[in-house]
Amino acid sequence: MNREKHFHPLAALHLLRKTLLVYLLPLVQVLFDRNWDALHAALRQELVLLFFISAVCWAVYYASRWQVDAEGTVHVSWRLGVRLDRALRAEGLAALVLEQPLLYRLTGACRVVLYPVGQTKTITLYLTRQQAAALADVLLPVTEPLWHAPKGGEKLAFTVLGANGLSTLILWWLAIHQTQSYAPDAQTAALAQLGQLAALAARWLPLGMAWLLVLAGTLFCISLVRSALQAVHYTVWRTDTQLGSRGGFIRRYEMRLRLSQLNYADLRRSPATWALHYCPVFVSAGACRPELPLFVWREGTPLLRELLPEMAQLPPDTRADTTDRSMIFFLPAGIPLALCLLLTAVSRTTLPALTLPLLIPTGVFAALLGAAAVGWHREGVWQQQGQLLLCRQHRFHLHQLCVFHPDTGFTALQSPWAVTVQRANLTLVFPGKEKVTVRSVPLAALDFLGI
């Protein structure tokens, strides 16, 4: 481990991928000329470019090294004419993530992402699987861990609560966009399949509504499958110095977070968590904000105390003081709801066929308004036994946060109206520049800031 080593050859491919835009340059001439000769010339130029850039990437890969010295400091050096060296001490590491998508597993590679303390810029290394595991064990060793693997109902709850529709939608769109050049008919075929489902649903519903329903259902199913694949072999552990988790069926991942660098723990409550009686617990360290919950917790069980004893208390389950509280909570959902209601009312007379589909966004915004009302009643800040506890509403989730990091910065902002009612918006800025805002908090609750 102490001697200098090469990266995995996939590092060269990764560099090559970053130069894809360069290959568009010769095609500009084809755009003007629009004939076969220009196309042949452009293709020849692209071939030369490909060879040249591949040679440069290979040279960078061949000349670049990484090593871990006896003190546990990681040295990464990129060389090609210019030499770029980066070093990271083991104590300066907030978190690390090992990722193995399918291609990486087939080639025996592993992507290691290191999150330095207090920085947003990460260090990404492409190593072999064994080297990555050895590096992780040097930087954040797993010693005498307390293991926990979800089973049965807990695993099911983990799958359902870990499903993220928004990120799935982005990935789905990206996948369709990427494959369009290789299989132009794939998108049409997929839409035709969905069209059959929509036609089936349209026997009972208007066509627009059937399409919306089918698209939402498909998205939910895909995100469920994605979450289920991530939940396979899922294990979470805790040692004296770190929290960690690993899992994944096709795409394997492992995450290790240094306990002393944890920003906060976040219990996210939503209608789904109330229905399932399980609550997902998210943690973040440095700039590392995992998309998946660390674990799901059934209220009343000792799991939370075992894995996160720092989270000794939760924000009190009481209603916040709403006297003179700002109505800003209701604006993000209230304005579109009013607009949708107006459109629905207008469509009743002008386009009756649109009325029912318009009721869907109206319902969604009404639900968001309900969630905002929950936030209006529940958002707040408490300091109990020296620990800062927050409660904040974001879309459908009520976040109950317990702040761990002692180096947290604060910003309290007051509008002219807030000054008159002695309230302020409190923003916590964690190392790694992650921000959490609690709105319209009474100044009396912020006495620890000495305003």
Added chain:
Amino acid sequence: MNEQELLRTALVLPPRARRVLCVWAAVPGLVCAPFAFWQSLWAGAVFCAVWAALVALVRARCCSFVAALTADSVTVQSGVAVPVLRRIPRRAVTGVQLLRTPLLWAAGCTVLLVRSPGLQLVLPGIPAAQATALAAVLMEGNV
């Protein structure tokens, strides 16, 4: 000035520092004003009035500026209509930066930047002696 004195003192911007900051705020307006006057006399006059209002806002904000050092944090508060308070724990301070331009030097003031992993505080135009002492105290790090 030592730490005990800093702990007892609230740092405010002296009048000369406020003037320097107002000059800084006025400079972009002065550069752009000829272009506005080029359009028409009225456009130039309106532009100057708006810019003068902005400079007045800057002055009001400078007047409301207060920075304070406590045993465990450094706090900056500013703003009249929209007051903002920023606080960084002293142990989170990773670096400080002192800036003195000729104007600031003539006014005997310094711009102090206090950096932490998440937030950054700007103390514009505090007296040079206080700025140097505050920077030294913050960089001692033994809190």
